Structures are given as structure tokens and as C-alpha cells.
Amino acid sequence: MIEIRHVGHAFGERTVLRDLSLDLTERRIAVVGGNGSGKSTFARLLNGLLVPTRGTVRVDGLDTRRDGRAVRRKVGFVFQNPDNQIVLPVVAEDLAFGLKNLGLPKDEIARRTDEALRRYGLHDVADHPAHLLSGGQKQLLAIAGVLAMAPDVIVFDEPTTLLDLRNKRRIAQAIDGLAQRAIVVSHDLDLLEAFDRVLVFEDGRVVIDDKPAVALPAYVAMMS
Amino acid sequence: MTPYLPGESPVHRCPPGAKILALVAVGTALFALPRLDLALAALAATGLLYGLAGITARLALAQLRPLAWILVVLVLVQLALDGWLSAMLVAARLAALVLLAGLVTLTTRSADLIEALQNGLAWLKPLGVNPAKVGLAIALTLRFIPVLAAITAEVREAQRARGLERSLVALTVPVVVRMLKMSDDIAAAIDARSYDPDQAGG
Numbered sequence: 001m002i003e004i005r006h007v008g009h010a011f012g013e014r015t016v017l018r019d020l021s022l023d024l025t026e027r028r029i030a031v032v033g034g035n036g037s038g039k040s041t042f043a044r045l046l047n048g049l050l051v052p053t054r055g056t057v058r059v060d061g062l063d064t065r066r067d068g069r070a071v072r073r074k075v076g077f078v079f080q081n082p083d084n085q086i087v088l089p090v091v092a093e094d095l096a097f098g099l100k101n102l103g104l105p106k107d108e109i110a111r112r113t114d115e116a117l118r119r120y121g122l123h124d125v126a127d128h129p130a131h132l133l134s135g136g137q138k139q140l141l142a143i144a145g146v147l148a149m150a151p152d153v154i155v156f157d158e159p160t161t162l163l164d165l166r167n168k169r170r171i172a173q174a175i176d177g178l179a180q181r182a183i184v185v186s187h188d189l190d191l192l193e194a195f196d197r198v199l200v201f202e203d204g205r206v207v208i209d210d211k212p213a214v215a216l217p218a219y220v221a222m223m224s
Numbered sequence: 225m226t227p228y229l230p231g232e233s234p235v236h237r238c239p240p241g242a243k244i245l246a247l248v249a250v251g252t253a254l255f256a257l258p259r260l261d262l263a264l265a266a267l268a269a270t271g272l273l274y275g276l277a278g279i280t281a282r283l284a285l286a287q288l289r290p291l292a293w294i295l296v297v298l299v300l301v302q303l304a305l306d307g308w309l310s311a312m313l314v315a316a317r318l319a320a321l322v323l324l325a326g327l328v329t330l331t332t333r334s335a336d337l338i339e340a341l342q343n344g345l346a347w348l349k350p351l352g353v354n355p356a357k358v359g360l361a362i363a364l365t366l367r368f369i370p371v372l373a374a375i376t377a378e379v380r381e382a383q384r385a386r387g388l389e390r391s392l393v394a395l396t397v398p399v400v401v402r403m404l405k406m407s408d409d410i411a412a413a414i415d416a417r418s419y420d421p422d423q424a425g426g
Contacts (some may be wrong), residue, residue, distance in 0.1 A: 042388050055344040069418065077416040084409035087360075087417070090228060093335040098417035127333075129227040131370040145417065 001025050002075075002153070007055035008204075009041055009167035010019050016041045017052070018204040029210065031185040033201030040080075042159045042201065043185045047075035060152070068193060075101065076146035076180075080158040082138035083131075086172040091133065091141060092117065098149040116144040120174065136167025143174055151196065156184040160191060189216055235277035236331045240340035243328045250324060254317045259401045264297060273417035277331050286325030293321070337361050356421045364410070366386045375402055385398060 004023040014129035015139040016038045024046075033039045044050040045057050057064045059071045076140035079085045084125040094114055099109040115187040120140040125133060133141060139159060146154055156175065160168040172191050175182055184219040186192060197217035200222070206224075208215045230236075250266055276285045288295070295315060302311035329337070330389040345355035379398045380389070388394040 018342045044412070047416060049416055069420065072416055072418050077413075078408060078412055079416075081409065083371055084406055085413040085416075087367060087410070087414060088363050089334045093333060097334070097419075101418040101420065127228065130367065131369070131374070149418065 002058065003058040006060075007045065007057060009050065009052050009054070011223040012208075016204050017045075020055070020206060022199070022206065022209070026032075028195040028197070029181075029183045030189070030192035030195045030198040030215075031183065031201065032179075032189070032192070032198060032216075034223065037121050037201040038204040039185045039201045040157055043077075043155050043183065046153075046155050046183060047072050048145065049077060054137050056107065063198055074152045074193050075151070076149060076151035076154040078139075078142050078146055078154060078156045078159055080161050082135075082142040085142040085145070086130045086138060087133075087148060089129055089193050090166040091122060091128050094130055094141060095122075095145050095148055098145055098172075099201045102149060112150075119147075120144045134167070135163050136170050139163060139167065140174060143171070147178070153181045153183065154178065156182065156186070158185055159186065160188045189220070192216065227329070228333050229279065229283075231278055231331065232307060233277045233331070235273055235327065236332075240332045240336045243332060244337070244340055244344065247328055248326055251321050252425065254321060257311060258317075260316065262311045263313055263320060265322040266325070267316050270320050272326065274323070274329055279327070279330060283330070284323060284326070287323055291318070291322055334363060334366050354421055360414075360419070360421070368410075371406075372399075372403065375399055375406075402422075 002022075002023070004020050004022045007017060007020045008015065009070070014118075018114045020042070022190075041050060045052055046059070046062065046066050048057075050069035051057075051068070053067045059074050062074070064071050064204070086203070087097050088095050092113055094112045101110055104112070117126050117160050120143065122141060122144060124138065125137065130138065130141065134172060139162075144156075154218075160171050163171060164206075168188065174183065175191070176194075182193070184192065192198060193212050193216065195212050198208070198210060198212050198219070199206050199216055200219045210217050232240060243392070249400050254263060254280055263272050273283075292426065295318060298318065299311045302314045341362060342355040342359040345353065376395070379402070380395055383389060383391065383394045384400075
């Protein structure tokens with residue numbers, strides 16, 4: 001479980017999150033909100049990429065402020081732009097990057113890499129340079145790289161924003177097929193309809209916290 | 225820069241550390257012994273190794289393309305200053321070295337190359353050098369050269385659309401700003417994938 005208690009965050013003088021207290025337990029949680037509403041900052045607090053300037057974030061009892069590395073093993077993160085997430089020049093090598101960081105033995109790294117490549121249809125391009133992949137393939141590689149590390153939760157920060165319709169569908173299917181819990185920040189409301197819970201952000205606060213059937217129409221009305 | 229070309233040839237199977245050492249040794253020898261016969265022999269041997277690795281002549285020549293202008297200028301300068309033998313030596317030496325370096329990257333996975341470099345730099349640890357950080361820096365360089373090229377092309381196109389195609393400042397400032405913004409995200413992405421330089425590799 002992710003416990004958020006009285007969390008606030010500011011970048012210098014600019015306050016982006018204000019006194020949030022939430023328990024995140026559902027299998028699929030959506031985070032929506034306008035630009036600058038604080039949702040991406042919120043997402044980065046969940047795996048300790050950012051630590052809050054006030055309050056605490058705990059993942060299964062681990063404090064992101066003190067136990068950042070342990071938290072990042074439990075909570076994976078997929079960025080909006082996969083080009084910024086793919087670290088090594090070749091597809092299979094990048095996929096294995098996180099696994100090496102976990103200190104796994106070579107045969108386990110090879111097994112998990114192969115499994116993730118097959119699952120996301122990247123096996124044929126395993127030895128290809130990552131920069132030659134399509135946008136959708138790059139995002140799948142980013143997801144596969146995180147998934148191979150077997151986290152308990154995966155946070156997605158606007159995973160479909162840069163993609164065309166076909167690739168959006170591929171990513172939606174990939175998220176749908178995950179055994180892990182997922183927290184998805186997105187402007188793509190179609191993607192979120194079947195989720196268990198929706199958090200709507202405005203001005204650094206959660207202003208709606210409900211099922212999609214209630215929260216999404218309310219959010220659309222709010223934005224109109 | 226041409227990426228790794230999968231294969232099972234003896235050149236592919238040769239340990240990455242041995243390839244790097246051979247590259248360093250040949251490079252040093254070519255500059256320590258400035259003889260045309262040696263430079264031509266190195267060039268011929270490199271050609272044979274390309275054949276052994278199953279790499280086409282076209283791809284081999286593509287390794288030289290980025291340096292073509294530099295090579296031409298160097299040859300012309302040497303020709304003017306020192307005669308044709310010196311010009312041939314400079315051309316053969318540089319071509320052999322570039323082709324050999326290209327052969328190493330064409331036949332070695334970057335992860336293996338980086339691991340070999342990390343192992344080779346382990347002796348620098350007592351001097352405060354972290355081989356894992358050096359390895360990651362090299363990996364990131366290899367990864368982001370094409371990304372930088374793509375960003376530069378995008379910015380150039382955008383500036384051209386606004387009639388600024390001849391302005392170097394209009395090109396470099398947005399590219400640098402985007403790369404700096406990108407570097408923050410990349411650092412976060414590396415963190416998010418549990419990278420710990422004190423525990424990684426070497």
C-alpha cells in the first residue's frame with residue numbers, strides 16, 4: 001500500500017502540491033488534471049524520484065525520504081517520453097540495464113530479458129539500435145524495461161501523450177494486461193474508463209476522488 | 225556511427241577486451257612507427273578482418289564517410305608541406321585506425337564493450353575513478369548521439385520555418401536548452417531503474 005500523509009511540495013517559491021493525504025490500494029488508479037495541476041510531481045513522489053518538502057510518502061512501510069532505493073525496487077516508473085528513459089543504445093541491452101542494477105545473476109537477467117522482449121513483441125528487434133524503433137516500440141521498451149524488474153506497482157506519467165492512435169491502443173493493452181498495480185497519469189480519458197479509482201488534481205489538491213463513472217464526467221465538466 | 229551488427233564470425237566472438245587492447249596497440253604502433261609500409265599493412269589487415277567478420281565493403285567505407293573531409297584536408301596539407309609519401313602515410317594511418325575502431329563497434333555489443341572498459345579501468349579505483357560511472361557515461365554518449373542529431377534536425381526545421389536558417393544562435397540555444405531539460409529526465413530515469421554507481425559493474 002502507498003500511504004500519503006500531509007504531503008506538500010514546492011519548487012522554490014512555487015507550491016505545486018498542498019496537504020495531500022491518501023491511501024493508494026486499488027489495482028488501477030488514474031490521475032488526471034490540467035497542465036500544472038501537480039499530477040506529474042505527485043507521480044514522482046510515489047517512487048521517491050522526488051521527496052516531498054512536507055509530509056511523508058510510505059510504500060509498504062518504507063519511507064521514500066529514507067529508503068529511496070528500496071522504494072524504487074517496489075515502484076517502477078514509466079516516463080512520458082521514452083527517449084529520455086532508454087539508457088543503453090541497443091534494445092536488449094537497455095532492457096537488461098535495470099536487471100543488472102538489481103544485482104541479478106547473468107542467467108536470470110537473460111531469462112527475464114528474453115521473456116519481456118517476447119511479451120511486448122520486441123524479440124525481433126532485440127539487437128537493433130533503440131533510436132531506430134518507432135514511438136510505440138520505444139514506449140513498449142520503456143514499459144518492458146520496468147516490468148522486467150518485477151516491481152509491485154508501476155507508475156506511468158502520460159504514457160500515450162506522444163503516440164498515434166494505433167500505438168496508444170498498444171500501450172493501453174499493455175497496461176491492461178499487467179499483473180502489477182498501476183497508477184496512470186494521463187489526459188487520455190478513454191484509457192482510464194475501466195480503472196478502479198480516479199484522482200482529479202487542481203491547483204495541487206485532489207478535488208475529486210471517485211470511480212471513473214463519476215470522476216471522469218465531473219472532470220470534463222470542470223475543464224469545459 | 226554504425227551500431228552493432230549481429231554475427232557469429234571469429235571477429236564477433238573475440239573477447240571485447242582483446243579487441244580494445246588490439247585497437248590501442250595498433251593505434252600506438254601506427255603513430256610510434258610512422259612508416260608507410262606498416263600503415264598500408266595495417267590497412268590491408270583491417271580489410272581482411274572486415275571480410276572475416278562478413279561486413280560488406282560498402283559498410284566498411286561508410287565508417288570513413290564522416291571523416292572524409294578531414295581526410296581530404298589533411299592529405300592536401302601534407303601534400304603541400306611534405307610531399308606525397310607523407311600524404312599517403314597520413315591517409316593510410318588515419319583510415320586504418322578509423323576502420324579498425326569501426327570494426328570494434330560493429331562486431332561488439334555496446335554492453336560488452338562497456339563491461340570490458342569497466343574491467344580494464346578497475347585499477348583506477350584507488351585513484352578515485354569509478355569505472356562504473358565511466359562505463360555509464362560512455363553508454364549514454366553512444367545512446368544519445370543519434371538523439372542529439374534528431375533534436376538538432378527538429379530545431380533546424382523549426383527555425384527554417386521561421387526564416388532563421390542561417391542563425392547559429394537560433395539553432396544552438398534551443399538545442400542546448402532541450403538537452404539540459406532532457407538530462408534531468410535521464411538522470412531521474414537512471415535513478416528510477418535502481419542504478420547505484422557504487423554497486424554497478426566493475
